[in-house]
Amino acid sequence: xxxxxxxxxxxxxxxxxxxxxxxxxxxxxxxxxxxxxxxxxxxxxxxxxxxxxxxxxxxxxxxxxxxxxxxxxxxxxxxxxxxxxxxxxxxxxxxxx
Numbered sequence: 417x418x419x420x421x422x423x424x425x426x427x428x429x430x431x432x433x434x435x436x437x438x439x440x441x442x443x444x445x446x447x448x449x450x451x452x453x454x455x456x457x458x459x460x461x462x463x464x465x466x467x468x469x470x471x472x473x474x475x476x477x478x479x480x481x482x483x484x485x486x487x488x489x490x491x492x493x494x495x496x497x498x499x500x501x502x503x504x505x506x507x508x509x510x511x512x513x
Contacts, residue, residue, distance in 0.1 A: 428472040432463035440464075442507060449506040451481045451489055456512040459491065459504060468505025478512055 425432065442464050451457060459470055459477045468488050479493035482501060489509065491502045 424471060431472045431475050432461060434463060446507050447505075449509065449511075451506070451509065451511075453481050453483060455481045457481060457489075457491060457509045458512050459493075459502065459508060460510045462507045465505070465507045468503070469508055470502045470504045474502060 442462050446462065447465075456478060457480070459474050459479070461469055461472065461475050463469075474493065477493045477495075479491040479502070482490040482492045484490065485503055488503050488505045491504050491509070493500050493502060
């Protein structure tokens with residue numbers, strides 16, 4: 417028997433799928449976004465960019481910017497009663513209106 421793959425992208429075919437019109441190269445403006453500390457952001461994974469991608473289980477979560485770590489942002493989210501900090505690059509973040 418072949419051993420099943422248990423990588424970070426396993427079981428994420430539907431979550432990381434793009435709509436047909438959104439396929440292709442991502443726009444540069446997503447990568448150049450700037451956020452302030454305390455600003456609310458949503459985690460929207462861009463599957464075309466592998467660098468700085470959070471785990472697929474956090475797709476759709478909303479959190480606050482806590483700071484920066486290199487070119488990435490520290491995003492604080494609450495899962496149940498637990499506080500978690502994600503390290504996410506700006507390509508995978510969106511502004512909350």
